Amino acid sequence: MALEVPGEDPIVFDLGTGLRLFGDTQPTDGTFKGTALVTHIHWDHVQGLPFFPPIHQVGAALDIYGPHQEEGPLGEVFGGLMCRPYFPVHFSELEGDVTFNDVTDEDVKIGRAKVKVRPVPHNGPTVGYRVDWDGVSVAYISDHQAPHDLKSIAPSVLELADGVDLLIHDAQYTPAEFAKKETWGHCTVDYAVHVAAEAGAKRLAMFHHDPSHSDEDLDRLLEMARCAALHVGLPEVFSSYERLSVQLGE
Ligand SMILES: [Zn+2]
């Protein structure tokens, strides 16, 4: 997923398989410059990096932010995944420059974008991001372990999503699925709506769909979410999908 402001270097959220499609829209002549805000290093959030054509050029640069790992600095741990025999090329052997920044609970400036990093409950070190850029705010909370009561919300999560124009949030399960997978690190559609409403978000994008759900299942979940949103006064909820583009601001 990518944030783009005309005339500025893009910011991508995580390095999942969607990075390949985004790569098709970016220069492959060595002029690519961008930033990746990585929530955590589970496979589904990092496996796209080798398949990002712009970084296979001398001169290209990708600066990666992500949570500090108990096993060591982020770059070192990431390198342990992208190396032989799992993959033939270590990130340091790519033609473009890949750099890493460990972050956990801080505010950073990326170009003209103000970025807030805060811890998010999940399995293992995980953060969420809020980007305030060009008069627009977006929060990205991709994997969020809901509490047992499905009501309480971590203050760090509320801070990230406070009044945002767009909240991109985990919405993986129905209540019945959550009951069976309560500790798998994710939340229900209703919980996503609850978080968005409590934080005063203007729009909610349902994200991190369950791999076993069909398009019809997702339509049904969206209907559930719209009912729940009406109930709590959340102005808009929609389901995210591949190649979806959302215009924010003027
Ligand atoms: Zn995860």
Ligand SMILES: [Zn+2]
């Ligand atoms: Zn995930």
